[in-house]
Amino acid sequence: MTAPSARPRRRADAERSIARIVSAARTLLSADPSATTDDIARAAGVGRMTVYGHFRTRADLVEAALRDAIRAGDETLAAVDLAGDARGAVTRLLASSWEVVAESAALLAAAAEVLPAGRVHELHAEPVRRMTELISSGRDQGVFRADLPVGWLVSVVQYILHGAAEEVRAGRLASEEAADTVTKSVLSVLTG
Amino acid sequence: MTAPSARPRRRADAERSIARIVSAARTLLSADPSATTDDIARAAGVGRMTVYGHFRTRADLVEAALRDAIRAGDETLAAVDLAGDARGAVTRLLASSWEVVAESAALLAAAAEVLPAGRVHELHAEPVRRMTELISSGRDQGVFRADLPVGWLVSVVQYILHGAAEEVRAGRLASEEAADTVTKSVLSVLTG
DNA sequence: TGTAACTCGTACTACCATGTATGAGCTTTC
DNA sequence: GAAAGCTCATACATGGTAGTACGAGTTACA
Numbered sequence: 001m002t003a004p005s006a007r008p009r010r011r012a013d014a015e016r017s018i019a020r021i022v023s024a025a026r027t028l029l030s031a032d033p034s035a036t037t038d039d040i041a042r043a044a045g046v047g048r049m050t051v052y053g054h055f056r057t058r059a060d061l062v063e064a065a066l067r068d069a070i071r072a073g074d075e076t077l078a079a080v081d082l083a084g085d086a087r088g089a090v091t092r093l094l095a096s097s098w099e100v101v102a103e104s105a106a107l108l109a110a111a112a113e114v115l116p117a118g119r120v121h122e123l124h125a126e127p128v129r130r131m132t133e134l135i136s137s138g139r140d141q142g143v144f145r146a147d148l149p150v151g152w153l154v155s156v157v158q159y160i161l162h163g164a165a166e167e168v169r170a171g172r173l174a175s176e177e178a179a180d181t182v183t184k185s186v187l188s189v190l191t192g
Numbered sequence: 193m194t195a196p197s198a199r200p201r202r203r204a205d206a207e208r209s210i211a212r213i214v215s216a217a218r219t220l221l222s223a224d225p226s227a228t229t230d231d232i233a234r235a236a237g238v239g240r241m242t243v244y245g246h247f248r249t250r251a252d253l254v255e256a257a258l259r260d261a262i263r264a265g266d267e268t269l270a271a272v273d274l275a276g277d278a279r280g281a282v283t284r285l286l287a288s289s290w291e292v293v294a295e296s297a298a299l300l301a302a303a304a305e306v307l308p309a310g311r312v313h314e315l316h317a318e319p320v321r322r323m324t325e326l327i328s329s330g331r332d333q334g335v336f337r338a339d340l341p342v343g344w345l346v347s348v349v350q351y352i353l354h355g356a357a358e359e360v361r362a363g364r365l366a367s368e369e370a371a372d373t374v375t376k377s378v379l380s381v382l383t384g
Numbered sequence: 385t386g387t388a389a390c391t392c393g394t395a396c397t398a399c400c401a402t403g404t405a406t407g408a409g410c411t412t413t414c
Numbered sequence: 415g416a417a418a419g420c421t422c423a424t425a426c427a428t429g430g431t432a433g434t435a436c437g438a439g440t441t442a443c444a
Contacts, residue, residue: 047392159355239422
């Protein structure tokens, strides 16, 4: 969905508009999940009608924004060195994930509201795959526990990450300490 | 707020209506956080106007429902034996918390949407106090870790609990295994 | 340079929920 | 049994957003 590359060609100005709209959507929805289509159009410096020209529904737009955020986050994650000791790899991965997750918490909430159940989860396939692989390999190394399903462990990591973002947002956790706190907590769960 | 016992007297039928409305609100909002005031009135077997007679705004109603759920949950928790070994106490506490949390996840979402920031957290003061005390005592016993703040540990427990509820709801975790899985995960984080 | 693609203002429809107003009729309670 | 309290139907005012329709003007591109 959301205008894939199926269209044979698209004019350069359209391409530009779409990029600006998606970018604005990411920014606004990350600050306030109930930002309206009109707000987003304004922020993108574009008429509301132009938005509807590229995204049939609000849901389409939100999904595009989430896709973009996930893609960007995944690029960051892809740059993390996962070789060697699984414990160190997790630490490095979390140090990067932390920011991505904290930034997009509100956007995620917006998506959960508008998109059909399970869609949000589907869109996370890539980062989930990455984390699953890492945990599996740690388990093979005998470093991580084997008494809980990998899928659950991956989920717990996500929930802790989001929880920390929420605590920081609410001012109950200093943001400088967040990464360290998250890492310690996650490693405890993973090693058992 | 929400009609405390400040009012000198209230007629018996009004008392009855309020009880039915709050109960219906809890049930409906726990299934669908966007249930309308009208839905709730219907389910309570009461006219919509009667609801507005007791709760000025939707937010008031949602808060009353959440209060009631927390109070009921807290009663369950109060029955848990917290004496002796902190590890065992946590295990028992989680076995009970699990159901409470899983049931009210949607209600919580409704409250988060409608109530001012921080209000939901305030309303949880009692269960949070309970958990804080337990973790502190475990720390004094030397059983739980001391390298992370108690407040954070309490939060993590909540996030894991809610996460598990979500996983069960999405069909990614069998509900029979949930309690055990949660317990193992939480104990890992607490012991470090 | 002509045509197709794109932009975008204005205006409008449709929908839906909250909350208010009014008033007739039924219960409690003293 | 009367006053005060409560119920609740109908009707209405409000406010806000999504999405549609139309059409004139602008820009890209071959």
